[in-house]
Amino acid sequence: MTDSVQVRVPASTANLGPGFDALGMALDLHDTVEVAVTSGSLDVVVTGECASEVPTDESHLVVRALRTALDFLGVEVPGVSLRCHNAIPHARGLGSSAAAIVAGVAAAYGLAGKPLDEHALQLAAEFEGHADNAAASLYGGLVLAWSEGSRFRAVRLEPHQDVSPVVLVPDSRSTTSVTRGLLPDNIPHRDAAFAAGRCALTVHALTTRPDLLLTATEDRLHQEYRASAWPATMRMVRELRENGVPAMVSGAGPTVFAVPAGGVLPAGLDTAGFTVRPLAIARTGTTIEANGTNSR
Structure with missing residues (x-):
């Protein structure tokens, strides 16, 4: 021992x-x-x-x-x-x-x-x-x-060497037990099929084709269902994606996980209420x- x-x-x-x-x-x-x-x-x-x-x-x-x-x-x-x-x-x-x-x-x-x-x-x-x-x-x-x-x-x-994450961490907190309670028991078949394709594409994008990450990380399984738990987080996710940055909720939230090109967020982005922190893999x-x- x-x-x-x-x-x-x-x-x-x-x-x-x-x-x-x-x-x-x-x-x-x-x-x-x-x-x-x-x-x-x-x-x-x-x-x-x-x-x-x-x-x-x-x-x-x-x-x-x-x-x-x-x-x-x-x-x-x-x-x-x-x-x-x-x-x-x-x-x-x-x-x-x-x-x-x-x-x-x-x-x-x-x-x-x-x-x-x-x-x-x-x-x-x-x-x-x-x-x-x-x-x-x-x-x-x-x-x-x-x-x-x-x-x-x-x-x-x-992961591909060009994947350079940035996390945006708010002061608010979240718990898995609460956010899981917001998920429905059933989802439409078309959303399940969408998620299967996007999940497979996310693996490919993160390992081989980072240029596909914006499309790959689209979600219909959990984020919108749990949006009421972290409205500011979802606002930031949407704003980043509208600016061409692959962004998503990190785990049970409320942190935002983003993968901007070159690891740099767009200029002029309103990040009030979030601590922006580049974090290498x-x-x-x-x-x-x-x-x-x-x-x-």
Whole structure:
């Protein structure tokens, strides 16, 4: 076993327009977690984003994921010291929950001295019920995620070098549980067919033909149904698209994910209420660094 590990996990954006619960991409904004085995009980310290708002007991998401993965791996530890530095904004559609879950799972693998494998994705995805964000944070780059019964799977694809994302992050927050409640149980067959074609085209555009992204990222599955949850976000998405910029809601919102040519938004765009931030694609996923070992 290893006594102490440091885990670095990238943020993620999911859906990418029509790829609802299927497409995800890792972004170059990272949470860092340090976990050490101790002889005491649980000690949690959190700094950075929302540090004062998250629990510091067994209900902390990293701790819950860590415990679950340690049980799966058959590892027992007497006590745990956890240090989290959060850089990913919470409840903004940038995969903060998935990153925390992946961090806990990865830390358990690191303490056990095992490389991340397909079971790590399964453990992480079970917390959220879908694998797009978790897979992106685990693998980096672009991911295509799906499920086979209760089994979650994903493949990593290499994004085109000309894909230069920009995120527009509002002060307001959103939650997946609320926005999912706005989705209808059924959609017209023509919209399902439209989404299938656009999702396939989005994969092609992101990996091979970025010039097709504006058309590829048109959505009829979720964004308009959830517009009441983030009207300012949808206003920005529409304005960007009217100016020729591929733009979409990032995950459950309210952040806007855009892919302007050259990574630069059009001049004169009214971005009041949003923090504009270029974020490169994180082409490397979660990393684990062992800080010490023993023979337990």
